[in-house]
Each structure stands twice: as structure tokens, then as C-alpha cells.
Amino acid sequence: MLFGIVSWIIASLFVLTVSYLLHRQIRTNSYALNALSITFLTIFVTTLFTLLMGLCGFLRPGFLAFVSLACLLPIGMSPSLRKELSGVLDDVRSAKANFKNWWKGLPIWLRWFTAVALTVSIIRFTFLILVFPPFVWDSLTYHLTNVAHWTQQGRIELFETSMLRIYTPANYEVLATWFTVFLHNDVVIEAAGIPVYILGVLAVYATCRGLGYSTSSSWIGALAYGSTPALLLSTTGTKNDPHMAAYFLAALAIIVDLYSRKDKSHDRNVLGQIILLVLMILLAAGTKAYIAHLLPGLILIGLLGAWRLHGKGIWGRILGQAISQLQRSGSWKRFFLLVLILTGLFVGSYWNIRHWILTGNPFYPYGVTIEGAEIWGSDQGTAHLSTDRLLGNLKSLVYKFGDRRAPIMPDLPDTTGWGWFAYGLGLPAFLWAFLRKPKIRILILGFIASLLVLFLSDRPSPWNMRYVIWFPANFALAFVAVFEFSTKRIAVIRRTFIGLIVFAMGMNIAITINYGRIPLGQFSRMLRLPTLERDAAKLHITVPKVYEGALEVVPKSEVLGYNVHRNGFIYPLYRADFSQKLTYVPFPDGGSCEDILDEMRIRGTSWLFVGNASEEDKTLAQQCAEVGVLNEVGEMIYEFSSD
């Protein structure tokens, strides 16, 4: 464990060094955007480094630390890079001074509120990360199954399983692997959502600043979005949706700054901002394909926003400025930027290219249909745009509006998950700002455009709102406009608004403390277990008890064969320390007990778990036990019969 921690520190030092060097090249002269830039680049470089190491089969703490040291050495020896790095102390001092000024500029109530909110958030996040193992459905079926397999094998690779969705773009899973590989345990795996949570909050702040709102109002907007229940729950819910929300909002912040700010100085670094924007879109593309559905809204905001302020041609001028900055750059900087773009292309397209080569369909396991014509076929599901889906999703939104149907839970069944602030303060602000504030109206139109395009493609379901956790940022942005307008010199209105803000955000946090669904009995059960032994199989929220029973029977040293249906849980079988070797045992159609035994022999296992298999497969396993081919050694767990 100590070796893992030391390796993690060394590798993190390397990632931070590279992120800082890149940040120096593309940073601008806005503090809000620079905070966004360094946060994003750290996420980007971590993902890239883990992906490269994983593809080379070097996902081991020792390898990661060794390669990090080996790369830090030439960085330290290069005079030009050393010169760049020497600026870090000045930058830290400057950031500290700026933070101090920023903090002093906030009203006292907001300073207190921020301090309390931060303390509560840190305690809440730490508690949820350490006490609960992952329990959200999709994580247990495919997101974390990838993470567990890669961590166990030390390599990013495909493997045989019934769950075809392990093929989907997996940059989130790569980032999550960074949180498991060093400790070889999933104790902090939920923390993989924290960097993007910070990025999303910073993005809302930077967008407000870009629109010209004061630091205190912008910070209220950022905190408001940060308190959205759907976002809070998914941050530690081991899902990739908060990542998508953060990349979308970060891209929005850059676009707004590009068209809003009149500053034409060289320090603004338009070229760097455009590169950052491209990297954000690319990282999102390799995380989940629905960034393609969100882009039309961003483009609309860029076009309408620029047109409102400057008329036609502003984007041409911005691009011209970027090109002239590129021409003025030295060869070293150009090389740096080229490498950055190439790595972005790699991170953004790796998964789709891999699937194209392996299966002939870049979007495998999903098919694609355009205007009724099948471009890529698949039996898993087909992505297409249809007005039926749009109507279905809009009806679903109306049904869920107001969150009256159910408590808010991580998968958002039958709720929007937008919470007290969005509905209480955000909704009237949204309507008012649409009518009265043109710069917010443009954002609203863009958000709605993204929402509609997403709804054209998304399959209507009780859980569809989990793809829309970026939308409440719009309510926060609109409220910032209301707050600035309403509270100017009208003390009583300001005080009442402050009371509502504190109440709404407080309630948002209160309803998310136990994910809206974990009974106290499970809290105490988890707390009684040693921190490193809190297996996903032991938390009986989503996972059936048969998983825990199976792991009590099967020795860690043996390979466990499993058969689960196409949406069954695999991750809990790995155990928290990824010590359980697994192999998928497919049941041939119309197969016999002999066929199952053959499959088990081929895969080198004498154990068979069918706790989450289809009813047909469970019955077949039971029949094999009845005729004595398999021994039932526990509920839904079988062993080769020695008779």
C-alpha cells in the first residue's frame, strides 16, 4: 500500500508538471479561465497518460512511477523547460494574492456561506467515497467492469463478456483507473468524479465572468450549480455524465469569453483558448458520443452571441488572430501545440477507431441509421434522430418536471434531479432572463437547442434525464442576472434572496446525503467493515445478496466463472481489491450440461456463478445440479461435481 501511495505521488507530480507546462502555453489573462484551464489540463493529461500506459500494458504502480521519473528527468534537464517551470513559484504567489483579493471582494455572508458549504462538501464527499462501494447500475454492469479488468490485468484491453457496452468510448473509465491502479483497491474510485465536479463549477463561474457579472454574483451562480442534486449524486456515482456536463460547460465558458471580451492584447492568447476548446470537445468525444448532440447548442450560442455584440465576421477575426499568433510563435511552441492537438485527436478518437478496425463499425455495439438508411447495423440498439423520440422525451420531461414523482436518486428514475435552487430560484429567473436579458436569452436558446437534439436521439426511459445534468447550469446563469438586477441597493430584497439561496442550496445538499435511498442499516453495516474491504457485493442496494454469498464460497486464489445476462452486474465479483480472477462462461443456445462443462474447462474454472443470469440459463444450471453434473455449493453458485 505504501509503495502504491509513493508511486501515486510521483506519477501525480509528473502529471501536474506536464499540465502546468501545457497551461503556460495556452493560458489567457483571465483568472477564471486560467483556473478552468489548469483543472481541465490536469484531467486531460491524467487520462492521456493512463491510456498510453494502459495500452502498453504498464498499468502497475511501479511502472507508472518509473516512467514518470524517467520523463521528469529530461524535463528537468532541458534549459527551456526548466525556465518555464521556474515560473511556478511566481504563479503560485500571484494566484495566492489574487485569491486573497477575490476572497476579500466577496460580501461577508458569502464568505461564511462558502466556508460552510466547502467544509460540508469536503466532509460529505469524503464520507461517501470512503464508506460506500460503487452501487449505481451502469457502473456495476460495464463502466467499472472495464476499470476492474484493466486494473487487475495491468493493461487496457478488450475481454470476453456478455456485456457489449464495455466497448463504448471509455475516457471516464481510464480516468477512474487512475484512482484504482496505485492502491489496487476501489476505496477511492468514486473520487474520479471530483475533478470534473470542480471543472463544472469553475466553468459556470467563468461563464458568468465572461458575461460581465460581478465576482460575488458569479460565485453564487457557480455554487448554485454545484449544489444541483443530480450533479452531486452522479459525481460520486461513478458515472460518466458529470464528465460530459463539465466538458460541455467548460467549452461554453471559452466560447462566451471569446466572443464577449473586447481585450485584443497578446496576453489574451486567443490561439491557446481555441486549442483548449478543441481539446475539451475531443476529450468529451472519447467519453460519450452525445457530445455530438450537444454541439449544435454551443455553435448556436457562439453565432448568436457574437452576432449580438459585433455583427457578422467576428469569428473570422478571432480565427485570424489565432493564426497570426501561431505564425508569431517560436518553433518550439508550435511543436508543443501540434503535439497537444495530436494527443487530443488520439484521446478523442481512439475508441471509435479501435471498434472500426475490430468490428467494421466505429460506434459498436450501437448501429447508426440516417434518414431510415442503415449506415452501421447492430443488434444492441441503433442511434438515430426521430421526432417520436423527441416527443417521448418531452412527455417524459413534463412527467418528471418538479421532481414530484419520487425522491431524487443517482440514476434519476422519474425525476429531473434539478433540485430546490433550479426550481425555486432558477425557474422564475430563467423565464425573466429570457424576456429581459438578451445575453442570457442566447444561452437559454443554445441550451434548449442542445436539449432538443439530444432528445431527438435519446431513448425515452425513466432514466433519460441523467444525460441532461448540464442543463441546470442554465438556471444558475439566469439567476445570476436576477441577483445582479434585483439586489442593487435594495437591501430588503437582497436579504430575502440571500435567505432563499441559503435555504435552497442547503436543502439540495440535505437530500443527497444518503443518495436518497441508502437505509441507515446499510450505513452501519458498511462502517463496521474495514475500509479496504467494502466490496460492492456487500452493499445490498442494487446488487443482490447472492453476490456476497458467492464470494464467501469461492476462494480468492481460484478463477470464478460467471454467466450474467446482457445487462447484469459483473463488477462486484472482482472484490474491492480486484483479487478475484473472473472468466465469462457463455451458455450455448440450446446447450446441454456437457456444453457448459466444456466451456468451463476451456476457460480453466471449476466455479460457476449464475446469480444475475437469464432465467433460462439459471434453470439450465439448476438442471445440471439436479443430474449431478454440477454441485450447488451456495445460492446460484456451482462447482464441478467431483463424483
Add this chain to the structure above:
Amino acid sequence: MNSAPTNWEKLEALILLGFSFIFTLWYTFLQGGHFVRLVYRQAQTLFPDIIPELGEP
């Protein structure tokens, strides 16, 4: 320097505040019920002898 708000602006701000208040109450009524039930159920598991079980709505 900010100019003093006009009476219309004050009225507009007041209306906004009023709507915010009403919408907050509305949401408290809708989602708050779930929250109260959740807290009640947790308390019931802690003190099953004192607090009776809650029926389904």
C-alpha cells in the same frame, strides 16, 4: 457608479422575489414530501419500537 433604481425596477425586483418565494414553496411541497418520508423512514429504522412504520402514499 450605479444609478438609484427606479420605482419600476424596484417593483420588478419585488415581483421576481415573490415568484422565487412561490416557486420555492411549490418545490418544497413537491419534493419536500419525499424528503420528509425519507427522514421518517430512517428514524423509524433507528427507533422501531417508538416510531410506527409509514404506509405507502
